[in-house]
Amino acid sequence: MRVKYPSIIIGVVLAGSMILTGCGGESSPSGSITVLAQHHPWTTAIEPYIPEFEEETGIDVDLQSFSEEQARDKSLVTLQSRSSEFDVFMSLKSREGLLYAQSGFYEPLDEYVDDPELAPESYRFEDFQASPLEGERVEGQLVGLPIIVEGPVIFYRKDLFGEYDIAPPEDIFELVDAARQIQENTGGDVYGVAIRGLNTALPYTFGPFFHNMGIEWLAEDGSPNFDTPESAEAIDLYATLAREYGPPGVVSNSFTQSSALFAQGRAGMEIDSSNELQSVIDPESSSVIDDVGVMPIPPGPGGNHPTVLQWGISTSAFSENKDAAWEFMKWATSPEMQLNLAFDGIASPRVSTWEDSEFRETLDEPVKEEWADTLNFVQEEGNPEVAPPGEDQPRIREIVGNAIDNVILGETTAEEAAEEIQRELGNLSGSE
Amino acid sequence: MKSSGKYAIGLVYVQYTLIGVIFLGPVLWMVSASFKQNIDITAYPPVLVFSPTLDNYLNLFQQFPFGKYVLNSLIIASGSTLLALLVGSPAAYAIAKYKFYKLGFAALVVRMAPGVLFVIPFYIVAVNIGALTSSLLNYSALVLVHMVITLPLVVWLLIPFFEGIPEDIEDAGLVDGCSPWQVFRKISLPLALPGLAVASIISFIFSWNYFLFALTLSTDRTRPLPVIAFNFIGQGSADWGGLMAAATIISLPALVLTFFAQRWLVSGLTAGAVK
Amino acid sequence: MHTNPTRRSQTAKEETGGGDTVSRRPYLQIVARLKKNMPHYLMLGPALLLAALLIVFPVAYAVYLSVSDWSPTGVKDTFVGLSNFERLLQDGLFWNALRVTLTLYFVSLIVETVLGTYLAFLLNREVPGNKIFRALILIPSITAPVAISMMWLLLYDPTLGMANYLLRLAGFTGLEWLGDPGLVVYSLAIVDIWEWTPFMGLIILAGLKDLPADPLEAADIDGATPLQKLWHVYLPLLRPIILVAILLRSVDLLRFFDTIYVMTQGGPVNASTTLNIFAYRQGFQYFDLSYASTAMLALLVVVAIIASCIMILRRRFSYEV
8 A cells, every 4th residue: 555655754663762761661569649739729729749759768759730520530530440550649529529439538646646656745636627538538537638729809999999999808798898899980991890600610619608697518418598578688799799799690600701801900809719719919920919808708787608628639448559659648748848838829738838827938928928817717607508409519509509690680589599409409318 | 617707717716715614614713722822712702812822732742642541542543544444445445346235234334333332341341361461462352442443444445446447448357367356456446546535544544543442441551642631631631731732643644645645646547547 | 426327227237247046146246246345345344343332332431321320439320211301201301401512503503504605616716815815714723722711701801892882983892702692602603603714714715616617608608608518517516515514513513512511501590501511510520420321322413313304315415416
């Protein structure tokens, strides 16, 4: 068969590289671990320190980082096949914790932290804040170690607030009013608030509104609490913010769009994760750096119960190198490392980090101080239930998100949405 | 088709411009964005004048072992395209000549299943044969698996071209004492050159851009390029500039190849040979 | 493209040659036929084998999953019969996904085919610079779909994006391209059309290049107008290649995933959830692999049905002269 000219070149390259790589065929020596990380500030921050770890312990670390969805896909495929492809992985317990734990994907860590040899004094296990640590427990068992805390906060434009004489809102009703004032005063050029509308992302920022009305996700008897008048009111508040004072197309927005809008000066406020700080004060992407303030979501009639969330790392139950994995986990979450990471903007789940004087000095700008204070508040008062609890988190969040989206789109009322959520969640737990 | 008259030619160029603006406009925007800082990319009204920066590209090369990724993509895409051509062109020929359409359909079924259907089964097999620890096996696995994409494309793109070859020419070959294989190699294949060109270009591009299998099956060493495309949007940082730069670079090799291969699109041999 | 009446009668002649007793003839026939067709079976063999290898295992696994009750902790029931399929057919979301898929499919396909054919003719013109133009115009089809999706995501942003900027410049108000449930499918179709029309154009161009000169010359001699030439000569001759282009594009369009995954994730409120997204969500977000497999098999069936229809159309057209 007549072979084409470029094909010959390609063929040679192909054959050549196969031979070359064939020679280097590696097996997995002991003393090496694979870490499945997600594209996240934490990963970026810890990567430069890994060579230190490798030198100290002689353990080779293969850090693989993917986007959140890809990492999740990969972890599901790998864990479901009981493969030992990676040893340590980032895991969001609030989302997949229950499911993964029940499926036996996590290596239980209680033994490790209780063992004085594996978790010595210097590790200061008690230094972890209660909330994030609890978040890493599933059904009482410790399945991971926290690496970063975050919660929904409000970033706001101090200059606009000052210009239009708007006082920082002291409760959620004033919050809506502040948004309205900004939008009206700027003739619509600046939206009142950039907030999440994307159905799966929405519950995260909706939670505080719900809790601040004084209700928990579940009633005493374990049934969903969406048949209460407060729940409809919370939905109404949130949907009003999004629909009237949020950007057009808000139902497809998550943190990406919200931060882009706020950073371009098109929104008076942004309600999103504390992690977005970097997006809004990075000179390469933000034009409003000097005017940013940070505050927690204000309380409602039911008090002040922000949502708090932590990311953690866990050891795979199928890892063939659990000892080395533990060494890595211990190192990554140690007080020293957490402090190092804090200088890179990673909100630490350890008390000592926040109290460290050197660290406090880096919070030199008001915006950073406010961020730290807000986060501390969130950590102390935080409610770790991002969405109504249940094994089927993704579906639960979609139910809540879709119902509220319908209100934002003006297709249903808040009451109808609350009813729908109540019914759907009831069906869900009924069928489990 | 020759155009005559300045008017007709002018009209062609007008259309070129119009079409060019529509199809290339966004691309130009993307490339220009790769030279902008993020703040300029999301700026509104859109900025025409900006201070260009090479940072996006520099960061890209610092962050990722680009050369390795490009090589991996090259291996996988060309491997699967070559194999598909090798196996697929005879098949397309047979289907065209003997109207084995039903069997041809079977070859297309591979492409009908959603990609996700393959992911877990392939992964399980890969793990069990050790394709995740040996680079050689891994490359082979990836090339093989990518044939899910390339083989149906090659077969089905070549069929109409083989159909278009007049019986007489091939019969002449048979009469001259050629075996069917020789007829295929020496007569039919050269005549189907535009088809081969199209099939290889498209096959290569599709395989080059496909990330799903590579995501789950590749090891750190064999990872191809598109997998990194997702890494630019995440919490706390939406690196549009980096993404655009990555997109530009990812598209370059495919573009180069297309440029070369499209020379084979022109085949005036058919008309000449009959006479 | 050309009919082969001669081929048919030849084989018929060979087959009827030489026969003794009735019982021996069929055997000889088969052997003779095998020997004659062996090269052709050999040509087809490897491809079929490979295809079988690649598809059989995954489909079998999917079927297995769809008739069992899978959970991450392992398979609970080994056989739940067709209950997953029942559930699928009763699932409003499934039918919605089917509707979304088909809408997206037909809108995109029709526009892409028509525009693609036009593009092929344009690219066929022998003017200086057409080779460069040909290569350049392919760029949308070459660029990684992920990058294209993200780029259009920015373009479509109601506040900061180019699309609305241009609209406002022309005096219209901006649209909620991705946020309006009634608009989102069409916005996605636009992206697909933009991305794949060059691909269609390229295929049809290759077909154009491959056309025999005779019919065209004959038409010229007959004094046909360009429009008549187009309709009565070019298009019929191009039908096979256009149908192949349609076939290939269809198979991909029906499984539309990448763009939606990046841009809307199926929203708002499932307005852009295609069957593939639906299946993916069930499997990789809800971790319900059994139901997901059921949905994927359903998608496979839908694609197979539509592809068969196209094949039938194709067969009918390839017998024309």
